[in-house]
Amino acid sequence: MMASLNLSAQAPMNVPSVIDVAGVKLKLNAEAKRDVEETLDLLVRSQYHFQLKADRSNLYMHFVEEILRKEGIPEDFKYLAIQEGEFISDAVSTSNAVGFWQFKKASAQELGVRVDNVVDERKHIIASTIGATKYFKRSNFVFDNWVLSLQSYLQGLTGTQRSASDKLYGAKTMNITGKSHWYIKKFIAHKLAFQDFVGDGRKNPNIQLADYEGKGKTLRQVSKEVKVDYDELKRFNKWLNQSKIPDDKSYKVIYPIKGDRQPIAQKQQNPSTKQTSSKPKTQASRKTPKKRNTFSLGKADTGIKPLEGNVGVYPQVTGNIDAAYQPKQVKMNNIWAIKARPNETLQTLSSRTGVSTTKLKRFNDLGQRRIQGDRYYYLKNKKTKGRVHYHVVLPGETLWSIAQDYGIRLKKLRQKNRMKTNEALKVGRVLWLRFIRPEKTPIEYSNVKVERQEESAEDRLISEVSLAKQLTEGRKLPKDEAPKPVNESKSEPEEIEVFNKPKLRRPLVNSATDTVITHYVKKKETFFAISGQYKVEIDDILFWNNLKLEDGLTVGQPLKLLVPKVIEPEPKVEEIIHTVKKGETLWSISKLYEVDLEDLKKWNNKLNNELSLGEKLKILKQ
Known part of the structure; x- marks a missing residue:
């Protein structure tokens, strides 16, 4: 294993009834404690992955801690970085939020984070x-x-x-209940999980990251100066979209140092100035984590996927799982259920369970859906509400599959979320499971990170160092946890350096397609809001009006903007419901409506081309 933290399976920990978060005393009732406890269990379920996330966090945490202290932000916010981007520099969500803190482009620009064809500072830790x-x-x-x-x-x-209630403004004590926002409870779980293993000087003795001033240099020049392989340097500096680092301000290049090697000192740096990175401490001098009870890190994988943004793992299947194909052997979410056999039909399932086809369809909201092999089906009525409060929709999920996972009646799930029968379900939407979403509470969306197709730079470095350490010590990792060795033997031609010209700003002049207008700032309006309203870049607004972000905006302030003479309305989309007839296929239906086959599958959350007679398909036509 990656031995930097020396984790071990211990007795489960009881979530405290009172916890301090950023100077606010949080009092958790029994339901909130259970929510936090189940999220904690998810975080530490796999010792290997918990260890990897902790190692990855400790690579960068000294940067984050120093900035939080300097800017006067409570240190607890460092755990939010783990919760958001998991310390993967180029993490991307389904809503196109990017980087360590999961910024969308416009919100990043409004905060002074540069995002253009030369630099994307969302991927830069500092x-x-x-x-x-x-x-x-x-x-x-x-x-x-x-x-x-x-x-x-x-x-x-x-x-x-x-x-949030106005009474909470300025409050130093808050009651956290089951109804409290899930994001806060998820944060509490992250703090409890990582507080004894991440930050406060804890570092892997074999690797760490340092920074080096690269202003005006090429990445290849920096590579030679810090004595780090150029390709590895590129992997840790994906914020740079070209070979040369701009010279308009300070740009710190992040580079790895391994073993006992000293970080590179720079001549222009004042020796009395505190270094961002220092020589890695020896094992003996490292701060030893406080001993405490922790959740068991050695639990076996249940094979049921964790649900991002939620507490616990659902569906919860209990009983004699080895005999799940037989009736009265298992319960799903505490409701009697059975596992369908391969090639099962509604009729055969009814025959095996003694439950009529009519009841099976009602218990499982089947409608025209066919039975799917190796899936669990209820043998009693589902509940009217979920055991937990919220669920964040993941790619490939449908409202029906979510209702099944939580044991909630489909109709009740729609009602709780004020959804129409044919309303599309978007990835990232926060669904209410226990109570009806208040009418004045807007639909909420959360970032759902896109599954990575390749190993991140951080995990690759940790794996390489871990593998080298294991080989040196003559030990072997378990097959399911062993990092994959990286094949560096293949020599490739030296990459041609790329130098992008900064994107030119549009001049503030009338043209055949655009016109200059004056917008007067309204109360509470931000650069972000104005950018979205007129579909222009924040950088353009600043350029046209000779402003800086730190100048801010005042009510009534005039802003010159270049906008299209006629703003094209969004194309109207007609939704058609097609009932599948005998002999029809997805391909024939796509040709009938002149739509792309893959679009048809996406609109209906289909993972394969199977259809059932009478099935309802949604078609979107412009």
């Missing part, structure tokens, strides 16, 4: 963390409550103002 601190300070100015500021990082300032 620049993106400074941007995040600007947001925290701005929101805490409104709430005077760091926990609400944390919540607004997901909901936005306006969203949190709508959902």
